[in-house]
Amino acid sequence: MIKDPSLHKFDDRTELLAHRIFEYVLQRIRMSPAPLDGPLTPQQLAEATGTMITRYGLGYDDTFRLFSDVLAPACISSDHPRYLAFVPTAPSEASTLFDLVVSASSIYGDWWLEGAGAIHAENETLRWLAGLAGFPAGAGGAFVSGGTLGNLAALTTARDTWRRKHDRSAFDGGLPLAIAAAASAHSSVRLAAKVLDIDLVAVPGDERGRLTGDALRTTLAAVTDREVFAVVASGGATNTGLIDDLRGVVEVAGERGMWVHVDAAYGGAALASSIGRPLFAGIEGADSFVIDPHKWLFSPFDCAALVYRQPALARQALTQHAEYLETLDATGEWNPSDFAVHMTRRVRGLPLWFSLAAHGTDAYDRAVTHGILLAKEAARMIEATAGLELLMEPQLSVVLFRKRGWTAEQYQAWSDDLLARQIALVVPTVYDGESVLRLCFVNPLTTTDDIQLILTELT
Numbered sequence: 394m395i396k397d398p399s400l401h402k403f404d405d406r407t408e409l410l411a412h413r414i415f416e417y418v419l420q421r422i423r424m425s426p427a428p429l430d431g432p433l434t435p436q437q438l439a440e441a442t443g444t445m446i447t448r449y450g451l452g453y454d455d456t457f458r459l460f461s462d463v464l465a466p467a468c469i470s471s472d473h474p475r476y477l478a479f480v481p482t483a484p485s486e487a488s489t490l491f492d493l494v495v496s497a498s499s500i501y502g503d504w505w506l507e508g509a510g511a512i513h514a515e516n517e518t519l520r521w522l523a524g525l526a527g528f529p530a531g532a533g534g535a536f537v538s539g540g541t542l543g544n545l546a547a548l549t550t551a552r553d554t555w556r557r558k559h560d561r562s563a564f565d566g567g568l569p570l571a572i573a574a575a576a577s578a579h580s581s582v583r584l585a586a587k588v589l590d591i592d593l594v595a596v597p598g599d600e601r602g603r604l605t606g607d608a609l610r611t612t613l614a615a616v617t618d619r620e621v622f623a624v625v626a627s628g629g630a631t632n633t634g635l636i637d638d639l640r641g642v643v644e645v646a647g648e649r650g651m652w653v654h655v656d657a658a659y660g661g662a663a664l665a666s667s668i669g670r671p672l673f674a675g676i677e678g679a680d681s682f683v684i685d686p687h688k689w690l691f692s693p694f695d696c697a698a699l700v701y702r703q704p705a706l707a708r709q710a711l712t713q714h715a716e717y718l719e720t721l722d723a724t725g726e727w728n729p730s731d732f733a734v735h736m737t738r739r740v741r742g743l744p745l746w747f748s749l750a751a752h753g754t755d756a757y758d759r760a761v762t763h764g765i766l767l768a769k770e771a772a773r774m775i776e777a778t779a780g781l782e783l784l785m786e787p788q789l790s791v792v793l794f795r796k797r798g799w800t801a802e803q804y805q806a807w808s809d810d811l812l813a814r815q816i817a818l819v820v821p822t823v824y825d826g827e828s829v830l831r832l833c834f835v836n837p838l839t840t841t842d843d844i845q846l847i848l849t850e851l852t
């Protein structure tokens with residue numbers, strides 16, 4: 394018998410490690426909020442850790458201590474209630490704990506053959522999201538690592554579908570292919586165009602940067618040198634939180650046989666909120682969308698739901714074929730690998746499924762609605778604070794405002810100081826060419842007291 398148990402043996406030390414890890418996780422969850430913390434320089438970290446990868450290993454105790462005492466405090470807690478920069482995260486206790494189960498279960502999430510039970514649960518979760526968007530019963534897709542990969546997969550499918558419909562490729566004498574989007578579309582849309590080696594036709598946004606059907610129609614009418622096969626609309630632009638004119642975009646794209654992809658990576662969670670859903674009117678006519686539960690649906694990193702109206706089109710575009718996979722092709726089952734640019738995949742939709750199934754959709758409605766209401770409350774508080782000026786009424790959970798007279802350097806210095814004093818992470822952004830401040834609310838534990846604390850720091 395040949396066997397090597399050097400890494401795979403269960404003994405007392407393993408059991409102690411399990412308890413230690415569980416204690417750490419419980420403490421991390423109970424500690425609300427966990428410290429904000431902040432980065433160190435590479436040199437500081439190298440000095441603090443010393444060499445960690447050694448020939449004979451450091452043992453569980455010392456290695457875990459390195460993580461808990463040195464490495465973890467050098468990472469910002471993005472679930473801190475006063476982490477209001479970029480797009481924060483706020484995983485529910487249930488989803489965080491269940492993530493441990495996902496890791497411990499070694500479920501291969503790509504093929505029904507191996508992951509049937511887990512994929513069934515993921516698919517019900519995807520169907521819930523598809524239903525919120527008003528997609529038909531046959532809609533579906535897969536959980537991928539993030540909005541970036543979701544956008545890439547959807548646009549790859551859109552291109553493949555267009556080519557098959559038009560029976561030609563961009564390389565056989567046809568016009569170069571392109572997608573259309575407003576400048577407010579997320580940077581990952583531009584990256585997807587680059588990866589796909591296609592052009593991006595920039596549609597001028599309205600006075601607040603939103604993509605509208607009218608502007609899309611006017612822009613497309615003037616494009617004669619490229620074949621625009623898809624348009625990407627934002628279901629919540631990251632910088633402003635504004636939702637594009639989805640209905641108008643769908644209408645114009647329909648006239649031209651174009652694919653509509655809604656990048657709702659940040660804002661799509663608001664479909665689960667009874668006050669958020671009406672803002673997405675028109676999304677039901679799109680061909681695909683992506684929503685990141687790791688942003689505003691209380692799931693741990695990394696989890697993005699990619700949904701197609703007609704998943705068969707994605708399967709045609711993205712299924713990988715190989716001799717050793719033929720046994721899977723023959724089954725015709727639902728294999729998540731067929732719907733995105735990936736193969737091996739953890740069943741990253743399960744933490745969301747567990748928390749959603751356990752708590753029910755009403756709890757999700759309330760938790761997402763909290764973020765929308767908090768943004769409105771923050772807007773009123775900014776208006777009531779001398780020296781501050783609200784830039785626009787928030788639509789979802791992003792609030793943009795300025796401190797009158799401040800320069801980019803002053804915003805940055807203030808932001809750095811706030812983090813250094815462990816008060817909050819609030820960073821400046823640029824809106825309409827001007828440095829301003831931006832708050833993004835997704836954490837149901839954030840309160841108006843937290844907002845007041847930050848605004849007081851500006852007065």
Ligand SMILES: Cc1ncc(COP(=O)(O)O)c(C=O)c1O
Pocket residue numbers: 480538539540541542579581627629630631656657658659660685697
């Ligand atoms: C609208 C939008 N799309 C795409 C992305 C990229 O998502 P991810 O970071 O999950 O790849 C983001 C990230 O903030 C986003 O806000």
